[in-house]
Amino acid sequence: MTKTLQQVIEQKNEQGEKAFIPYIMAGDGGLTHTKETIRYLQQLGATAIEVGIPFSDPVADGPVIEKAGLRALAEGTNLRAILAMLEEIKEDVQTPLILMTYLNPLVHFGLQDFVKAATKANVKGLIIPDMPLEERDLIQPFLEGTDIALVQLVSLTSSKMRIQEIAEAAEGFIYAVTVNGTTGGQRDFQDHVMQHLKEIKSSVSLPVLAGFGISNRQTAEKMSEGIDGVIVGSAIVDALHRKDYDTIEQFFQKEPVETNL
Numbered sequence: 163m164t165k166t167l168q169q170v171i172e173q174k175n176e177q178g179e180k181a182f183i184p185y186i187m188a189g190d191g192g193l194t195h196t197k198e199t200i201r202y203l204q205q206l207g208a209t210a211i212e213v214g215i216p217f218s219d220p221v222a223d224g225p226v227i228e229k230a231g232l233r234a235l236a237e238g239t240n241l242r243a244i245l246a247m248l249e250e251i252k253e254d255v256q257t258p259l260i261l262m263t264y265l266n267p268l269v270h271f272g273l274q275d276f277v278k279a280a281t282k283a284n285v286k287g288l289i290i291p292d293m294p295l296e297e298r299d300l301i302q303p304f305l306e307g308t309d310i311a312l313v314q315l316v317s318l319t320s321s322k323m324r325i326q327e328i329a330e331a332a333e334g335f336i337y338a339v340t341v342n343g344t345t346g347g348q349r350d351f352q353d354h355v356m357q358h359l360k361e362i363k364s365s366v367s368l369p370v371l372a373g374f375g376i377s378n379r380q381t382a383e384k385m386s387e388g389i390d391g392v393i394v395g396s397a398i399v400d401a402l403h404r405k406d407y408d409t410i411e412q413f414f415q416k417e418p419v420e421t422n423l
C-alpha cells in the first residue's frame with residue numbers, strides 16, 4: 163500500500179525537513195511539458211506536487227496563474243486529457259499529486275466519474291477552493307474508501323471556532339492561506355501572519371502548510387518556522403514559463419538534476 167498524502171508530509175517532517183509543495187498549471191506549455199515537469203519536480207525532491215486544472219474563471223487566482231490557465235486552455239487542455247496523462251505516468255511518479263480545481267470542471271465531468279478517474283491516475287489529494295466545507299457532501303461520499311484527501315483551506319480571517327470545524331473535517335493537511343486575496347505576488351507579510359500560523363498549528367493535529375505570496379527561498383523558510391511546510395505557486399509557474407530553472411531549484415536543498423526540459 164502506498165503512503166497517504168498525510169503520511170508523506172509527516173515522514174518528511176520526521177526527517178527534520180519541511181514539506182515543500184510546488185504548484186504547476188496542467189497544460190501550460192502542453193501536456194507533454196507538464197509530464198516532464200512533474201518528473202523534474204519529483205527528482206528535485208518535491209514533497210508533493212499540486213497540479214492545477216485550467217479554468218476560465220479562476221476566482222482565487224492572481225494574474226500569473228490566471229494567464230497560465232488561459233495558455234493551457236488555448237493548448238486545448240481539458241480535465242479528461244490531464245487525467246489520462248497522469249494515469250500514463252503513474253508508474254514513474256511516487257510523489258503524491260494533488261489536483262487543484264474549481265468545482266465547475268468537476269461537475270461538468272461528473273463527480274463520481276471524476277473520482278474514479280482520479281483514483282485510477284493515483285491522485286492523492288484534492289483542493290477545491292470554491293467548495294466551502296458545508297458543501298463537501300457533494301463529493302465526499304465518492305471519496306470514501308479512496309486514498310484521495312480532501313484538503314481544506316483556512317484563511318487569515320477564520321475564527322478559532324471555524325478553524326476547529328475545518329480541522330475536524332480536513333484530510334491530508336491544512337492549507338493555511340497567508341493573505342486576504344488572490345494567489346501570487348511578492349508580499350510583505352505582517353507579523354500577525356506568523357502568529358496566526360502558529361495558532362492554527364497548535365489547534366490541529368494534521369500537518370499545517372502555508373501558501374499564497376511566497377516567492378523565494380528566504381520567505382519559504384521564514385513562513386515554515388513553527389509549521390510543517392509551504393506551497394509555492396505563482397513563482398514556480400512564472401519560472402517554468404520563462405525556463406528559469408535556477409529560480410525553481412533555489413527552493414530545494416538538493417543539487418541540480420538532469421532534466422529533459
Ligand SMILES: O=P(O)(O)OC[C@@H](O)[C@@H](O)c1c[nH]c2ccccc12
Nearest residue numbers: 185222291345346374375394395396
Ligand atoms: O501562487 P502563490 O501565491 O504561490 O499561491 C499558491 C497557489 O498558487 C496554489 O496553491 C493555488 C493555485 N490556485 C489556487 C487556488 C486556491 C488555493 C490555492 C491555489
